[in-house]
Amino acid sequence: MSTDDEVRELLLVMPRIIGRIKRIAVPDALRELELAPRHLSLLSMLLLDGPQTVSELAGSLGLAPTTVSLLVGDLSRKGVLDRREDEADRRRRIVDISDAHRQDITAWLAAGGRAWRAALAPLSAAERRMVVDTMLRYESASAG
Structure with missing residues (x-):
């Protein structure tokens, strides 16, 4: 398989992945909070790593x-x-997702x-690192 064949396959799969992510429904209890994409990474880190x-x-x-402090302040309000x-x-202040x-x-x-986790589980540590590094290079290259 050539690089162009793999690029073609990725160009087909990426919009499907993005479409599925966009269709994940925001729970009713969170909808009125107007959470922005910038908040999601912060919340994900707190879920993964704790307070x-x-x-x-x-x-x-x-x-x-300072940027994170502004985000935390916004989400705290x-x-x-919490x-x-x-x-x-x-x-020091510890930040965590509120119980509510x-x-x-x-x-x-x-x-x-x-x-x-399901996608990365069958890979070796080196292969997982390669996937992450590839995604980071793609992000950088697509930024122009």
Whole structure:
């Protein structure tokens, strides 16, 4: 199979994947919160890695702490996130998904994580890294 054949196959599959992602219904309890795509990565990181500080989230998301702080503030005002003092260091704030929205957010976003796990599970660690690196290169190349 040539590179052009594989490119052709990817050009066919990507719109189907994006279409399926776009059709994932936002739970009724979250619809009125007007969550934007920028919020989804942050919420996904909290689901995967648990409560974190703004600095830890910034590192996970590859964003500036000030940007993450603005996102956290926005989601906190909407009641989606809770901020609490770190028991080990009272100067730090720990961010987590609020109990009021955890079940809906988990049901909504966990399917993507399950799909990626299923797709990556049969691969070796090196092959998984290659998939991730390829996606990152594609993102960079498609940005112009």
